[in-house]
Amino acid sequence: MENNKYLFGASGHAKVVLDVLFSNNIKVVTILDDNPNVIELSKIPVLQSKLFKIEKNQEFIISIGNNSIRKKIVDSNNFSYYSAIHSDATVSKFATIDEGTVVMPQVVINADAKIGKHCIINSRSVVEHDCVLEDYVHVSPNASLAGNVTIGEGTQIGIGSSVIQGITIGKWATIGAGAVIINDVPDYAVVVGNPGKIIKIKTK
Ligand SMILES: CC(C)(COP(=O)(O)OP(=O)(O)OC[C@H]1O[C@@H](n2cnc3c(N)ncnc32)[C@H](O)[C@@H]1OP(=O)(O)O)[C@@H](O)C(=O)NCCC(=O)NCCS
Numbered sequence: 001m002e003n004n005k006y007l008f009g010a011s012g013h014a015k016v017v018l019d020v021l022f023s024n025n026i027k028v029v030t031i032l033d034d035n036p037n038v039i040e041l042s043k044i045p046v047l048q049s050k051l052f053k054i055e056k057n058q059e060f061i062i063s064i065g066n067n068s069i070r071k072k073i074v075d076s077n078n079f080s081y082y083s084a085i086h087s088d089a090t091v092s093k094f095a096t097i098d099e100g101t102v103v104m105p106q107v108v109i110n111a112d113a114k115i116g117k118h119c120i121i122n123s124r125s126v127v128e129h130d131c132v133l134e135d136y137v138h139v140s141p142n143a144s145l146a147g148n149v150t151i152g153e154g155t156q157i158g159i160g161s162s163v164i165q166g167i168t169i170g171k172w173a174t175i176g177a178g179a180v181i182i183n184d185v186p187d188y189a190v191v192v193g194n195p196g197k198i199i200k201i202k203t204k
Pocket of ligand 1: 122140141157158159174175176177178179190191192193199
């Protein structure tokens with residue numbers, strides 16, 4: 001029997017995840033959210049998360065755009081997860097995509113790319129061959145990763161940015177909108193501009 005599909009998080013990002021699921025004719029039973037005042041999203045009922053009972057054959061995607069909140073929710077629950085790829089994305093049969101990850105429309109993911117758990121590969125982004133993305137990475141719309149790029153846990157690659165081949169970006173870093181990354185980036189760094197320069201190191 002097919003598992004019942006759920007989302008956790010009734011945010012704007014959840015609307016986009018729902019469209020990914022609709023493109024595959026996947027029906028979401030219920031969306032959970034901490035906020036008791038939200039009762040519906042895109043015509044799907046929203047249930048306050050603390051009222052939810054975990055049972056067998058339920059699977060989740062955490063539909064929250066913020067990488068650290070997504071991780072917090074995964075760490076504090078014992079859910080099973082599914083992943084979803086929009087029907088209009090192009091994903092190599094040699095790429096791997098782990099549980100909880102969503103791939104938005106018109107994304108291209110090329111051969112031998114490895115994408116971790118609970119990542120967001122957002123609309124029209126490109127993940128080239130042999131890239132390795134750890135868990136909770138978000139590649140924002142129109143960002144491009146050239147071949148053999150490695151990205152650490154929880155890092156956000158900003159909208160419209162580009163990363164040249166072979167670069168290593170650390171964990172929980174932020175690449176600014178439109179940045180061009182030509183040097184490795186350390187953990188927790190915030191990098192903007194062309195060529196990308198570090199403007200701060202975030203506290204953990
Ligand atoms: C990089 C970023 C995280 C910085 O945010 P912040 O920490 O709040 O930084 P601030 O807005 O205080 O800006 C600090 C400085 O960096 C500059 N800066 C910020 N973002 C920049 C960018 N993308 N490109 C160039 N310069 C940028 C600011 O102009 C400011 O410069 P100043 O000190 O000379 O005035 C943010 O601007 C950004 O680009 N986020 C990406 C958003 C995104 O991709 N969203 C997609 C969602 S799907």
